[in-house]
Amino acid sequence: MEKRELRCGFTTGTCAAVAAKAAAAMLLSGNPLQHMKLMTPKGTEADLPLFHVVVKQDKASCAVRKDAGDDPDVTDKALIFASVEFLNEALEDGSAAGCSFVREKTGEFGQLVLTALKGVGRVTKPGLSSPVGYPAINPVPRSMIFDEVDEVRRMAGYKGALLISVWIPKGRELAEKTFNSKLGITGGLSILGTTGIVKPMSEEALVATIRLELHMKAVAGLKRVILTPGNYGESFIKEELNLPEGEGVTVSNFIRESCRMVKEEGFEQILFVGHIGKLVKVAGGVENTHSRYGDRRMEVLWDCARAFLGSEEKEAIRSANTMETAAGILKELGVLKPVMSEVVKRIKAYMTDWTGGIPVEVITFSNTLGILSMTPDAPEMIKKYFTADT
Known part of the structure; x- marks a missing residue:
């Protein structure tokens, strides 16, 4: 019997970036979407369906369901949520959201602030890719999220600041099946990925x-x-x-x-x-x-x-x-x-x-x-x- 080639999936980083991009597009257009595309760092296009879409005047949110392909990943089928909302001047430093990642103003375009809510872990020990106290969102996913939201913002011609939030409702429960607590990440899962693609467990x-x-x-x-x-x-x-x-x-x-x-x-x-x-x-x-x-x-x-x-x-x-x-x-x-x-x-x-x-x-x-x-x-x-x- 011919051996079946194992199917690849998408990382939590890709899922979070897709959800954030979609949320930004919906916020700035006012129109709900059913799916969203982006190009992963690996060069593979992700075209993923959206769930739990909510569009309000000042905030939009949605979820992407993680598909790990044939990898036995504990995060497979988990919902990765993101929301994007307008950020007034008083919140531009991200202080209201605790330790958050900030992409500073570039030209006429305001800051982008990225924070994490329920189910995304926080770093408690040095040596990881995020500073102590910050959300466990690795550098490549951070860049993907910022880049995709920034692209949507620029295409829409919106120059103001935006607050991006990501969360995983079942993240704390799923994290108990990972090495996170041992590594010094508490309260949930990490947003991971370097290529945007999940190869079957290797x-x-x-x-x-x-x-x-x-x-x-x-x-x-x-x-x-x-x-x-x-x-x-x-x-x-x-x-x-x-x-x-x-x-x-x-x-x-x-x-x-x-x-x-x-x-x-x-x-x-x-x-x-x-x-x-x-x-x-x-x-x-x-x-x-x-x-x-x-x-x-x-x-x-x-x-x-x-x-x-x-x-x-x-x-x-x-x-x-x-x-x-x-x-x-x-x-x-x-x-x-x-x-x-x-x-x-x-x-x-x-x-x-x-x-x-x-x-x-x-x-x-x-x-x-x-x-x-x-x-x-x-x-x-x-x-x-x-x-x-x-």
Whole structure:
């Protein structure tokens, strides 16, 4: 069967810009519209239907329904609203709307002020694309919104100031399914996009999220960073290491790529924490631990165990269905501790090489047996994690 090409969609930034452009056109013409077009930065035209159209004498608003294409985006089908209203001289600094973005007067044309209402997040930590306290509307969407509204204003010959507001009614609820709270964005979703187009979920998007989180920690002045592949590691960091939730950066399967980013951001130490089922692959030099790149867990484990066991135990190890089972077998054979010590030793060696020499400490665990092993200096790094020189 021929593989179907995945369908692209439009970003929240494109949806907000379309809604804002339509609202501006309706405000300045007095006529309701059913759809609106714009050209995305990628060069693809968006021609999107409008919902909940309201046109009043001094304000117009509408919504665009987000279409993420075949991307499993939590914002798919969400309504992105925008309104545009006349802005009198007393409000031109945007102060009435709180921290807002302002495009200053150009020639005879007045300011454009962009703010966010319900369901659009606010930035609470430095290092993001919006300043602390401002709406989480990234630079490209901001420019798109300002450019489209300005174009409509100029075509209509209106030179006064305008206030643009965007909101997402279900944004706060949907944001709970994203990384926003961890990144320091509270109260809702981000208005995102660089090309205006959503490509079906890709490794590129996941890596971008990891890079952003590492960058924010670097901006905060941290010199040590905790990496973990996923949810098991996050829970372990909180419950077993007694470190606050969110301290670990979830790197998914991108182990070597994350090591490279850690080096680029200038970190000086890494604590790598994770379930043995994922970490054992790294002990075999596996750079991306996704199963599509092969599942060599038992082979790697046996290679770590061969110095402590005879060939008769090889099949028992290699035929185990899970690493939890394999760890249980090693425990029964009395070699769990030395084998796991070899595992973390190899992980440390590979990751130190991938970072170009940044010191790496490793902790691995299982759900049934708890901590299986850690590199010798891992406890000391945990103690230092919250000291003033982090």
